Amino acid sequence: MEIPKTYDPKQAEEQHYARWEKEGCFAPEINRDPSAPVFSIVIPPPNVTGSLHMGHALQHTLMDVMTRHKRMLGYRTLWLPGEDHAGISTQVVVERELRKEKLSRHDLGRERFVERVWQWKEQYGSQIIQQMRREGASVDWSRQRFTMDEGLSRAVREVFVRLYEEGLIYRGDYIVNWCPNEQTALSDLEVDKESQHGKLYYLQYPLRANGRTGNEHITVATTRPETMLGDTAVAVNPTDERYRDLIGGTLLLPLTD
Known part of the structure; x- marks a missing residue:
């Protein structure tokens, strides 16, 4: 048998990760002790507008270390994966693609535009998933979520209604960041401030x-x-x-x- 001169981790990583997934090693049900303590983390969902970067790798490594450690200590562990629709950022990217077709979201209408957003998610969300698999992240893929899933959307609406009924949120008249291109209000976090030389x-x-x-x-x-x-x-x-x-x-x- 010829032994390779260099170690290629990719082949070994893919093989072991596929076996872990097949055997359900990342699901909490692998621990059959009903009295076992529970440890659960919801991943801060990465945006589908791009791919993972070094910050994601650092964050996922720390969360994976904690999850695997608890799993080894006998906890029923769940590290819940998912992706975020990214709100306005995704809308801007999808509309940019539409402009290449000489279309706007108004030409499509709400339902067809949402369909295009889902298509974008399927295309770029899968890229993020493959990157996380390459990281070796011990997440339970059978419970993967997306922030536009019907269940999550319904939960968000329910929370807003409860907060409103409890008087914790309210609607008022305020100065907002208005985007003339997207014809919508933007949060302060979505606004990039730019310094310009002016006159006094x-x-x-x-x-x-x-x-x-x-x-x-x-x-x-x-x-x-x-x-x-x-x-x-x-x-x-x-x-x-x-x-x-x-x-x-x-x-x-x-x-x-």
Whole structure:
């Protein structure tokens, strides 16, 4: 028998992992002791918008170590796998693909667009699953979930209703991050802030004659000079000696007075 000069881990890993799956080694039912303590972890589901990266590998390794350790100690263990639909991120990616076909989500309608999202999930979710198998993750694939599954969607709606009925959440009027392309509101976590160089304008508001002499004025700095037409008052720091004697005076509004 010829012994290879180098060790190829891929062949051995795939062989052992396939055997573990076939024998149900990762299911809690492999421990037949009904009185055994239970240890369960729900995986923070990776987004279907991409593939796993180094951060996922680190996180999965730590969770796998804990799960395998508890399993060896006699616990009925469950490490629950799944993927996340990623909300707006997935919608943006799917719509980008639609634009290549000269279509929009409005052309498809809600039901057909959701079907396209599911197609995307099947394509890229399977890639994530294969990556986790290559990691050797001891998750119970028979319980794999997706955050758009009917059961999970129903659970989310139920929780929101309960929280609303208990007065813990409410609807109100707030400033939101509006996306003109997607025509929807975005959470703060979904907004990438970008620093830009702007201009700071200095406006001189003349003082109305009030027993004072000379061309006196107050200088106001603003990034939005066009709002000057709506100004109704100027506030000063009452403890600042430069402006203390101006309190109660009257200013002229440039361009209109």
